[in-house]
Amino acid sequence: MNDQTPTSVERATKLKGLGHSRKRVEDVRFTQGKGNYVDDIKMPGMLFGDFVRSPYAHARIKSINIDAAMALPGVVAVLTAKDLEPLGLHWMPTLAGDKQMVLADGKVLFQGQEVAFVVADDRYINADAIDLVEVEYEELPVVTDPFKALEPDAPVLREDLAGQTSGAHGARKHHNHIFLWEVGDEAATDEVMADADVVAEETVYYHRTHPCPLETCGCVASMDKVNGKLTLWGTFQAPHVVRTVASLLSGIEEHNIRVVSPDIGGGFGNKVGVYPGYVCSIVASIVTGRPVKWIEDRMDNLMATAFARDYWMKGKISATKDGKITGLHCQVTADHGAFDACADPTKFPAGFMSICTGSYDIPVAYLGVDGVYTNKAPGGVSYRCSFRVTEAAYFIERMIEVLAIKLGMDAAELRAKNFIKKDQFPYQSALGWEYDSGDYHTAWEKALKAVDYDALRVEQAERVEAFKRGETRKLLGIGLSHFTEIVGAGPVKNCDILGMGMFDSCEIRIHPTGSAIARLGTISQGQGHATTFAQILASEIGISADSITIEEGDTDTAPYGLGTYGSRSTPVAGAAAAMAGRKIRAKAQMTAAYLLEVHDGDLEWDVDRFIVKGAPEQFKTMTEIAYASYNQAIPGLEPGLEAVSYYDPPNMTYPFGAYICVMEIDVDTGTHEVRRFYALDDCGTRINPMIIEGQVHGGATEAYAIAMGQELAYDEIGNVKTGTLMDFFLPTSWETPTYETDFTETPSPHHPIGAKGVGESPNVGGVPAFSNAVHDAFRPFGLKQSHMPHDQWRIWKIANDLGLHS
Ligand code: PCD
Numbered sequence: 006m007n008d009q010t011p012t013s014v015e016r017a018t019k020l021k022g023l024g025h026s027r028k029r030v031e032d033v034r035f036t037q038g039k040g041n042y043v044d045d046i047k048m049p050g051m052l053f054g055d056f057v058r059s060p061y062a063h064a065r066i067k068s069i070n071i072d073a074a075m076a077l078p079g080v081v082a083v084l085t086a087k088d089l090e091p092l093g094l095h096w097m098p099t100l101a102g103d104k105q106m107v108l109a110d111g112k113v114l115f116q117g118q119e120v121a122f123v124v125a126d127d128r129y130i131n132a133d134a135i136d137l138v139e140v141e142y143e144e145l146p147v148v149t150d151p152f153k154a155l156e157p158d159a160p161v162l163r164e165d166l167a168g169q170t171s172g173a174h175g176a177r178k179h180h181n182h183i184f185l186w187e188v189g190d191e192a193a194t195d196e197v198m199a200d201a202d203v204v205a206e207e208t209v210y211y212h213r214t215h216p217c218p219l220e221t222c223g224c225v226a227s228m229d230k231v232n233g234k235l236t237l238w239g240t241f242q243a244p245h246v247v248r249t250v251a252s253l254l255s256g257i258e259e260h261n262i263r264v265v266s267p268d269i270g271g272g273f274g275n276k277v278g279v280y281p282g283y284v285c286s287i288v289a290s291i292v293t294g295r296p297v298k299w300i301e302d303r304m305d306n307l308m309a310t311a312f313a314r315d316y317w318m319k320g321k322i323s324a325t326k327d328g329k330i331t332g333l334h335c336q337v338t339a340d341h342g343a344f345d346a347c348a349d350p351t352k353f354p355a356g357f358m359s360i361c362t363g364s365y366d367i368p369v370a371y372l373g374v375d376g377v378y379t380n381k382a383p384g385g386v387s388y389r390c391s392f393r394v395t396e397a398a399y400f401i402e403r404m405i406e407v408l409a410i411k412l413g414m415d416a417a418e419l420r421a422k423n424f425i426k427k428d429q430f431p432y433q434s435a436l437g438w439e440y441d442s443g444d445y446h447t448a449w450e451k452a453l454k455a456v457d458y459d460a461l462r463v464e465q466a467e468r469v470e471a472f473k474r475g476e477t478r479k480l481l482g483i484g485l486s487h488f489t490e491i492v493g494a495g496p497v498k499n500c501d502i503l504g505m506g507m508f509d510s511c512e513i514r515i516h517p518t519g520s521a522i523a524r525l526g527t528i529s530q531g532q533g534h535a536t537t538f539a540q541i542l543a544s545e546i547g548i549s550a551d552s553i554t555i556e557e558g559d560t561d562t563a564p565y566g567l568g569t570y571g572s573r574s575t576p577v578a579g580a581a582a583a584m585a586g587r588k589i590r591a592k593a594q595m596t597a598a599y600l601l602e603v604h605d606g607d608l609e610w611d612v613d614r615f616i617v618k619g620a621p622e623q624f625k626t627m628t629e630i631a632y633a634s635y636n637q638a639i640p641g642l643e644p645g646l647e648a649v650s651y652y653d654p655p656n657m658t659y660p661f662g663a664y665i666c667v668m669e670i671d672v673d674t675g676t677h678e679v680r681r682f683y684a685l686d687d688c689g690t691r692i693n694p695m696i697i698e699g700q701v702h703g704g705a706t707e708a709y710a711i712a713m714g715q716e717l718a719y720d721e722i723g724n725v726k727t728g729t730l731m732d733f734f735l736p737t738s739w740e741t742p743t744y745e746t747d748f749t750e751t752p753s754p755h756h757p758i759g760a761k762g763v764g765e766s767p768n769v770g771g772v773p774a775f776s777n778a779v780h781d782a783f784r785p786f787g788l789k790q791s792h793m794p795h796d797q798w799r800i801w802k803i804a805n806d807l808g809l810h811s
């Protein structure tokens with residue numbers, strides 16, 4: 006080699022592959038206002054659809070009169086359940102094995118429920134027409150409390166299920182009961198609790214909230230009657246699933262349906278489910294023969310689309326006197342709203358709530374979850390948390406704190422004492438998971454050291470003394486959280502959605518001049534897949550990330566995949582990308598061997614080329630190989646250089662992290678100030694450190710929102726009290742704390758590049774850190790448990806109840 010030849014390191018740097026903080030390629034378009042969102046789609050002759058929604062949470066519909074609305078010029082159609090019934094589309098299946106009304110069929114079950122679909126020439130006519138639809142309601146008694154819903158004389162919500170003693174997930178014990186899901190060994194757990202030295206008990210409530218992405222949900226449906234093709238653009242987190250479901254529901258053959266997710270303005274789980282708006286838009290387009298657009302407004306989105314959480318978790322945790330945890334018992338009452346439309350893998354009606362033993366080595370455990378119907382909107386989703394993992398993490402991280410209080414032990418020490426040890430991985434949890442890898446002690450020690458934990462405890466103790474002497478009105482809280490996530494659903498053998506196995510895919514096509522396009526079955530909603538998937542491929546196939554186009558979201562071109570949620574893109578589609586890349590390399594090696602006139606086995610891969618072993622000056626670069634693949638006849642090889650991989654992961658990945666929040670609380674006003682927030686994440690091999698940092702900032706901010714003020718609140722008669730952004734807390738830059746990010750790197754042993762997901766981790770770990778900080782500030786004054794969100798009023802109330810205002 007002469008001096009001009011770049012070294013391997015120089016060439017690797019140029020590729021911008023794994024570990025490179027490559028700038029997000031999608032941002033050029035976004036920052037210049039050149040994104041292409043659903044509402045940007047405009048078609049000739051396009052109509053607009055919008056819903057008449059129920060003002061009541063529970064009412065019988067006595068009549069619907071559409072005459073006045075139809076008489077308004079510009080109104081093309083008004084659909085009601087009666088129009089959908091002959092098509093069998095007035096109800097639709099939910100992702101959880103239940104069914105849901107598309108348009109109110111005889112009654113309404115939550116405020117904001119879709120009653121009629123008005124189709125008109127423009128949005129303004131629509132708004133007027135909605136007011137002209139006359140619906141006569143007869144109010145029925147409302148149940149918004151899941152415990153009251155299970156009382157013997159509670160009103161019957163789902164009359165359609167009358168007499169059905171079992172549902173999609175087993176026996177129903179009451180007319181408002183959906184299922185009881187049980188995991189673990191209850192008898193053994195009870196036994197351990199009975200003779201334990203110490204048992205701490207607490208009810209932990211994780212309130213109802215909402216993902217509230219900046220862009221609301223919407224779609225454009227266009228039925229081309231001439232060639233029988235339906236095109237559906239929409240804010241879908243799982244476009245292929247939408248295509249399959251649309252085909253099964255409508256009877257239109259799947260090849261005649263094209264589903265496209267264009268740019269999406271945030272998903273956060275909200276855009277996983279199937280909503281009545283999609284069905285009605287498709288029907289309206291078929292009926293009118295014109296494209297129909299439906300876009301929610303903010304209130305529609307908050308009131309009627311997928312909520313998150315609403316879990317009442319009754320816990321018991323037992324330990325020896327010196328703090329070794331011996332058992333965990335968790336009984337959940339889960340408020341699912343009017344229809345069970347939770348987005349979870351079929352066999353997991355409470356998602357991965359059974360990860361609630363967290364980061365700890367707990368020998369026996371039991372989890373029971375009762376799903377309950379109430380008069381609230383349907384659609385429990387994993388709002389930035391893989392299928393109920395934030396609920397699980399919040400539960401265990403609160404129980405640890407409660408146990409520490411009971412034991413009189415430091416909560417950081419109690420955690421360290423019970424962590425699963427590094428040499429215990431792969432670790433079999435009492436509730437059935439196999440944790441693939443972890444090194445919790447290292448992460449925890451790093452975190453405690455970074456914030457100087459011991460000094461903080463000293464400062465806190467001094468603060469309490471100063472407070473008692475009347476020298477200050479501010480308390481100091483130290484919020485600890487060590488979480489274990491479970492992401493990357495999932496092995497097809499136990500994870501499916503409506504029977505569709507949860508693999509994912511990547512298809513790569515190398516062009517003759519050595520650049521490439523790759524398509525995947527996932528869909529970015531802001532995560533930056535176009536940037537990071539190209540990086541995985543760059544490292545695998547030796548083509549610069551800048552020369553690789555990544556495409557997702559068009560079912561006519563992308564290979565089948567289950568979509569993006571549950572931080573599954575990196576663990577599953579990312580793995581498929583690496584595997585497809587390796588197929589490309591395997592074929593490239595044969596081509597290189599032919600060109601260099603050596604045996605395949607005499608070659609070795611070196612960043613972007615194959616070199617002859619022992620003779621590195623003889624090589625063929627990927628660019629040369631690409632050209633030869635198309636333009637030179639190579640005996641025994643087909644022309645072209647393409648590969649596809651459908652990847653069924655052997656297990657999920659288990660990212661983890663250590664978060665610490667230091668918070669000042671003003672006892673008199675109930676205000677708080679986050680003095681410090683330290684977030685250490687371990688997501689295995691890091692593809693793009695800068696994107697990871699962005700993910701942590703975003704997720705921690707959503708965690709902050711949820712813990713400190715965000716709530717989807719209802720009054721007793723089922724009115725949504727937080728249906729606008731005036732009331733529903735979305736932090737602005739003004740409220741958002743500053744974050745310090747850090748990492749350790751424990752690769753997943755089964756993922757081809759060792760990567761684990763990270764997008765949801767900061768929410769999973771962040772919520773307990775913020776909430777524990779509030780609790781910890783008041784702990785010296787006797788506070789054990791109080792419910793989120795910790796808004797100003799609730800914090801003031803804690804202080805008041807503890808007698809700190811007198
Ligand atoms: N190791 C690693 C991992 C990861 N990464 C990166 O990061 C991201 C993320 O990833 P993940 O974790 O895998 O995830 P995904 O799948 O992709 O995504 C999903 C997520 O994501 C998150 N984030 C975000 N961001 C934004 N911007 N937007 C949005 O919307 C969102 N969302 C959220 C959510 S909620 Mo669910 O749905 O609830 O279930 S789930 C979720 C991407 O880009 C990747 O590549 C890296 O770099 N490395």
Ligand SMILES: [Cu+]
Nearest residue numbers: 387390392393
């Ligand atoms: Cu979740």
